[in-house]
Amino acid sequence: MSHLTPPRQLPETDADAPDRTTAEDAPSAPAVTDTEPGGAGAVESADEQATGPTAGATEPTAGVEAEDDGGAARPATEETADGAENVKTAADDSEDGKGAADGAEGRKGAADAVVPHPAPAGDGDGDGDEADGEAGGGTAAATGAATDSSSPRPGWFGRRRRHPRAARAVRTGTSVLAGVLVFVVLVIPNRLDRMDLQSFLRLPVEGILLAAVLLVLPSKARRITAVVLGAFLGLSAVLKCLDMGFRQTLARPFDLVFDWVLLGDAADWTKDSFGRSGEVLAIIGLIVLLVLVLVLSALATARLANVMARHRSVAVRGTLVLGTAWIICFTLGVQSGGVTVATKGYSQYLANRVQYVRDGLGDADVFKKQLAVDAFASTPKDQLLTGLRGKDVLFTFIESYGRVAIDDPAMAPEIDATLKEGDARLRSAGFAARSGWLRSPVTGAGSWLAHSTFLSGLWIKNQQRYRTLTTGDHATLTSYFQKTGAWRTVGIVPGVRKAWPEGKYFGLDHIYDSTHLGYQGPYFSWTPVPDQFSLEAFQRLEHGKKNRDPIMAEIILASSHNPWAPIAHTIDWDDLGDGSVFEQIKKEGKDPAEVWKHPASVRTEYRNAIEYSLQSLTQWMQRYGDKNTVLVFLGDHQPVPTVTAGSTSRDVPVTIVAHDPKVLDRISDWGWTDGLKPADDAPEWGMDTFRDRFMTAYQK
Numbered sequence: 001m002s003h004l005t006p007p008r009q010l011p012e013t014d015a016d017a018p019d020r021t022t023a024e025d026a027p028s029a030p031a032v033t034d035t036e037p038g039g040a041g042a043v044e045s046a047d048e049q050a051t052g053p054t055a056g057a058t059e060p061t062a063g064v065e066a067e068d069d070g071g072a073a074r075p076a077t078e079e080t081a082d083g084a085e086n087v088k089t090a091a092d093d094s095e096d097g098k099g100a101a102d103g104a105e106g107r108k109g110a111a112d113a114v115v116p117h118p119a120p121a122g123d124g125d126g127d128g129d130e131a132d133g134e135a136g137g138g139t140a141a142a143t144g145a146a147t148d149s150s151s152p153r154p155g156w157f158g159r160r161r162r163h164p165r166a167a168r169a170v171r172t173g174t175s176v177l178a179g180v181l182v183f184v185v186l187v188i189p190n191r192l193d194r195m196d197l198q199s200f201l202r203l204p205v206e207g208i209l210l211a212a213v214l215l216v217l218p219s220k221a222r223r224i225t226a227v228v229l230g231a232f233l234g235l236s237a238v239l240k241c242l243d244m245g246f247r248q249t250l251a252r253p254f255d256l257v258f259d260w261v262l263l264g265d266a267a268d269w270t271k272d273s274f275g276r277s278g279e280v281l282a283i284i285g286l287i288v289l290l291v292l293v294l295v296l297s298a299l300a301t302a303r304l305a306n307v308m309a310r311h312r313s314v315a316v317r318g319t320l321v322l323g324t325a326w327i328i329c330f331t332l333g334v335q336s337g338g339v340t341v342a343t344k345g346y347s348q349y350l351a352n353r354v355q356y357v358r359d360g361l362g363d364a365d366v367f368k369k370q371l372a373v374d375a376f377a378s379t380p381k382d383q384l385l386t387g388l389r390g391k392d393v394l395f396t397f398i399e400s401y402g403r404v405a406i407d408d409p410a411m412a413p414e415i416d417a418t419l420k421e422g423d424a425r426l427r428s429a430g431f432a433a434r435s436g437w438l439r440s441p442v443t444g445a446g447s448w449l450a451h452s453t454f455l456s457g458l459w460i461k462n463q464q465r466y467r468t469l470t471t472g473d474h475a476t477l478t479s480y481f482q483k484t485g486a487w488r489t490v491g492i493v494p495g496v497r498k499a500w501p502e503g504k505y506f507g508l509d510h511i512y513d514s515t516h517l518g519y520q521g522p523y524f525s526w527t528p529v530p531d532q533f534s535l536e537a538f539q540r541l542e543h544g545k546k547n548r549d550p551i552m553a554e555i556i557l558a559s560s561h562n563p564w565a566p567i568a569h570t571i572d573w574d575d576l577g578d579g580s581v582f583e584q585i586k587k588e589g590k591d592p593a594e595v596w597k598h599p600a601s602v603r604t605e606y607r608n609a610i611e612y613s614l615q616s617l618t619q620w621m622q623r624y625g626d627k628n629t630v631l632v633f634l635g636d637h638q639p640v641p642t643v644t645a646g647s648t649s650r651d652v653p654v655t656i657v658a659h660d661p662k663v664l665d666r667i668s669d670w671g672w673t674d675g676l677k678p679a680d681d682a683p684e685w686g687m688d689t690f691r692d693r694f695m696t697a698y699q700k
Helices: 082-092 097-114 128-143 156-162 164-187 205-216 219-250 260-310 312-332 345-371 412-428 447-456 463-470 477-484 531-543 582-588 599-624 661-665 687-697
Strands: 065-067 073-075 392-398 432-439 488-493 510-513 551-557 629-635 651-658 684-686
Touching (some): 164 205, 205 312, 219 345, 392 447, 412 432, 432 687, 447 463, 447 551, 477 488, 488 531, 510 531, 551 599, 599 629
Parallel strands (some): 392 629, 432 684
Antiparallel strands (some): 065 073, 432 651, 629 651
């Protein structure tokens, strides 16, 4: 061996052969060209063939990139089985330096063929997994490694690779659904009566601004912002749904400050209707639904952010085009079906919400100032209500008896006939009546707010005011009767089915709730006791007693309470007994689920319920009233929007009935209409003004 001959080159242990063995362990025989699975000659991947037809010849890997859906570009690897043979050639070639150099070059080719270059990271959406799986699969096949059929496959357990078209369709469909979800949340109205096609043919500026913000943010900040804003959109969607429900029942949106307590009342109603298990299931269902809405909206916004990042140039151009279109449409006032195309309704909705919250938080201070004012607080008790001394005074509320019952053409003829019949019935017993209008603070529901407004002389428009009132010492109309000491004050409240501590505040000496009226009959949906039985119980328990003091009674007639099915009907008063007779009457009634399928049937049953309450009251007056009986009856609020059919009026009828003409003479300057039906142009007062007007009229 010449001293110029380089020493024999030993294989390096870190240069791996294509079959994942070290170069030391590579076979010395020439590489075979068969493609038996798992062998060194398995040089074809699933997607491309390795080149290198001549043994010992290596070719540098071409810089070809495979782009996946995640946007990550992977270097394509050209496979060759010749690296191992090149190692052998280098080991055996010891006669000249050229052979050694060739051997070293062969080892380098083998190492390059085995070790893939790292792929750049994508934006981090779910599609990146597919790219990783495809790149890994391609590399494994290119290096000729044995593939175990039990190994996990990338992307949907391998389905993405087996069905690439279906996978692409799913990804595209998911992105489209995400965009639709965000768009709907931005443009959907918060009331069902405005839900039409034109409401969705609008271009929300908030969506354009959201896209612009996400495009300018860096990757990490973009993902965080997308999730946060998406969750906020989900919360606003929940709030809009609450608004829809409240407008359908209370004709107003959900109050973020005061209405949370009503959710507890809703839970109580669910328990009363479906039992404890039904209440628990309903609460769990609502919680799950809330979480689901928040998660879906957050994921939808995050996905849209990733799609825009992967196609940034297209997204930027699209945002600029939409922004320009919005400005043009807004400037020109472009409309579609009477609805403005370029809308900023979502921003206005949020601004209104913020203002409502600010007003609500400041309302407590405003109400405290009003609460301190009472024109009769210093009046001696012997000067109070002197014009009614010796009379039985009955303040009777008819549930949901609103102006719509008298004015609506679909109901007016029947209600008018009932009122005329009642007038004739009362006149035959020596009574006269005068009627007007009062404006209620609520509509659809919230009877206790209307009752407390009427009795306190204060505008009780929310639960916070109600609680402040009933925990204070501001006197009510009923408590002034109690203060005089000239009346026994009682309450007939069949709708109360549990403790009612507010009864003490209202100045009632004794309260008869649904469990103290002696009723043994069935419930009529929400109504625990039919009106006719409630009035008969009042006669039996209080009014019919001999040698008693004059009575001031607050009586709640609940048969006209929603859902107005099934409805009781008047029967012979002598047949009422303990109420068991109503079992058959209920069976003959209608199913609420069937009634509420059609608005027209709802209005019909509402009218029937009002007729029943009016008939029960006027028949009781004819049967049991005397020369010392004074009846004040009124509706507490308008019914739900399904019945009012778009009417925004909050008026309710109010009537005073008396046998003694002097009682009505004291209100002759009120301008009220003679009879039980107020004229269209009869005076309309706020319900909170009645207390002081009434006490003034009967103080002289």
